[in-house]
Amino acid sequence: MEPVFADFSTTPAQLSNAVVTHHRCGIAPSHLALGAGGHIKVDFTVDGWKENEEAVVTVTVLGTGAPMDVLLNGKTLAERLAIPADGGHSDPRDTVLSAPGDLLAAGTNILEIRSPEGSDTLLRLRAVTVAPAHEQDQARHALAARAANRSVVAFSAEVRAPGTTAWQPAPRLLLHVDLGESALPSQLSWRTADGSEAAIGLRADLTGFLGHRRAADGSVTEYRGSLAERWAYPEGTAGARLHRFSTESGHDNAWAPSGELRLLLDDGGALLERVSWTDRRGTTASIALSGVSPVAAPAVRQPGGELRDITRTVEDVEASDEFAEWGEVAENLLSKSHNKWLAHEDTAELTFTFAQPAAVAAYRLTSGNDCPDRDPQVWKLQGSHDGSHWTTLDTRTGESFRGRHETKEYQVASPASYARYRLGIEGNRGSDMTQLSRIQFLAADAPFPGPTHGAADFTGYRTTLGGDPVGYRGTTVPGPWSATPGQQEGQEAGDALPKLLAGDLGETARGLDEAARLIGKLAVYLKNS
Structure with a gap:
């Protein structure tokens, strides 16, 4: 008998030798939540089963005190089995049930787990496994191995x-x-x-x-x-x-x-x-x-040395305010176009997150297209590793731009490597709005020789x-390396009841016969959904 498991701790679910349908069931990031009258059905196949063999069904729940019914091929294994409450914690808890051999059949089998009608507590399912009694850890080991693959x-x-x-x-x-x-x-x-x-x-x-x-x-x-x-x-x-x-x-x-x-x-x-x-x-x-x-000794600009523009490595920018109605948003600051960022306030903050920590040796600000009184006049540039603790790198007061779309460069006295940079504008030239057209970040080339x-x-x-x-x-081992995924994700089914649970079936079929059988089952469910 091939291992049977359904792991609902991820989205999509991880399934082996199983197709799962559900009714009155919410799909949470770490479990399935069954309301009163809800159920799941695990459709799995057994080859060469003998009636004198015994199987073990293990149901893993997040402890809530919720009751459940468990049926195998329509026969009851447990009725209104109450899972004791765990004092407010949500640790996974296993319930192990014995399934007599005469309840299983060679070929298709259905395991059903229900939340009884009238239940006032959600049944939160984490995983289900089925295995022969003499190899009852087989499915759990297979589930654990699959989990380890998602590392x-x-x-x-x-x-x-x-x-x-x-x-x-x-x-x-x-x-x-x-x-x-x-x-x-x-x-x-x-x-x-x-x-x-x-x-x-x-x-x-x-x-x-x-x-x-x-x-x-x-x-x-x-x-x-x-x-x-x-x-x-x-x-x-x-x-x-x-x-x-x-x-x-x-x-x-x-x-x-x-x-x-x-x-x-x-x-x-x-x-x-x-x-x-x-x-x-x-x-x-x-x-x-x-x-x-070391962060304390980043590359520094040598006399006559060149700075390189690293603005393109900024992967996110957030503003304390922006004029989204006119498209004058913070993302425009990273573009070479003459679009601008506009805030409805005389003080503002802009936070930039880099793909990799970088030591900014200088930065450039470009004024907006109109209204000189909206130009920043007083600001601080700060750096942070975690977004909570900030170090001031440069402070400016009494600054001014002579014209529209003018670019001015400012040096950072002691560059250090940070993942985030924040431009805190503390005052402008008199307006109740603040604007800029562009911001650029520059770094010194790495010293040579030296580590990278x-x-x-x-x-x-x-x-x-x-x-x-x-x-x-x-x-x-020198990179770059291949980023080709090793597994495929499952496909979602339609919204009709019963619903086919989206799952990763990448390892569920171990041979052509099993693959053909599972594809046939999926086709039936999709056709009827």
């Missing part, structure tokens, strides 16, 4: 200062750690080149994390995150700070090849300098990257569960 994870993050109650948004955390063992991380700690540090523990299903961080200025905050997106490598890594290393392990002063390490850990701040982690198999590693350009960002090797150690620590070192 590129993005979290929405928040921070909270000690003694306060309100959480504040923080840059997203993007991570991927793979030693070639298909084992997801359980704990991580890291330090970046500006001195910032963080440590987190990850939920077993990778739907969130909790930890702490210390910013470059020494301030300490609580740190937490919730799952935003998840991909199978190399999806999700395009344009990210991905490291790939050819590694070696040291035993008794002798080094031997130990596979490839892929490492991606981006918290929106400076470049990674050191990282330690423990994975689900108990392997622990700690590495220090060499060749990372991202071109880092590492040295460290690693320890397997119950083993002794051994030396661990890596050599950078």
Whole structure:
């Protein structure tokens, strides 16, 4: 019997040897929410089944005290089975049910999970598996292996200062750690080149994390995150700070090849300098990257040296206000056209997020097309790694433009590498509106010789569960690398009831016969939807 599982912790759902339909069911990012009278049906196939065999059905829910009915081929396995409330927590909880062999049949089978009529509590389903009793872990292992394949994870993050109650948004955390063992991380700690540090523990299903961080200025905050997106490598890594290393392990002063390490850990701040982690198999590693350009010593402009325009690497701009009705929005500031940005206020803020941290050595402002009294006169340019803590890089007062569409350049005395820059306009030349036509950011060419960002090797150690620590070192594999996804996402069905659940079927069929059978089932459901 092939493993049967349906994992609803991601969108689309991850399915193996299964087609799922649903009724009165909400699709949340980490589960299916069944209201009273709602149900799902898992349509799966069994080959060569014997009546004297026994199967095990495992239903994983987020503990809510909600009852459920479980039926296999129309026969009841559990009726109004109450899942005990978990004190307000939402940890996944397993319910294991025995299915007598005579309830299963060679060929098509239907497993149905219902939220009983009249239930006043949502039944939140996380996953369902079916496996022979003598191999009851088979489906769970297959599910875990599929989850491990989706090892590129993005979290929405928040921070909270000690003694306060309100959480504040923080840059997203993007991570991927793979030693070639298909084992997801359980704990991580890291330090970046500006001195910032963080440590987190990850939920077993990778739907969130909790930890702490210390910013470059020494301030300490609580740190937490919730799952935003998840991909199978190399999806999700395009344009990210991905490291790939050819590694070696040291035993008794002798080094031997130990596979490839892929490492991606981006918290929106400076470049990674050191990282330690423990994975689900108990392997622990700690590495220090060499060749990372320190933030405190960025490239500086040499006498007669050239500056290069890095404005095109800005991937987002936000304004405290903009005149959207006339199309005079902040995005116009990054264009070479004569369109402008206009704010309905005499003070304003513009925040620019770069694809990679950059050391701005100079910046240029271009005045608008009219109304000189709207020109900025007093402002500060600031830099930040996390969007919360800002360092002032340049301050200007009493500035003026002699004409319309005039461009003026301003030097930054001490450039440093930041992921975000903010232009805080504190006053203009008398109007109740503020405008600019264009902003450009410039950086000095990197000094030579010297290391380049991202071109880092590492040295460290690693320890397997119950083993002794051994030396661990890596050599950078030069990029760029292929970004061709390895799996395909499922297709959504129509809106008629019952609805076909969108799912990733990339690994659900292991042979031509299974593929033909599943395609046939999908065709029937799509035809009738």
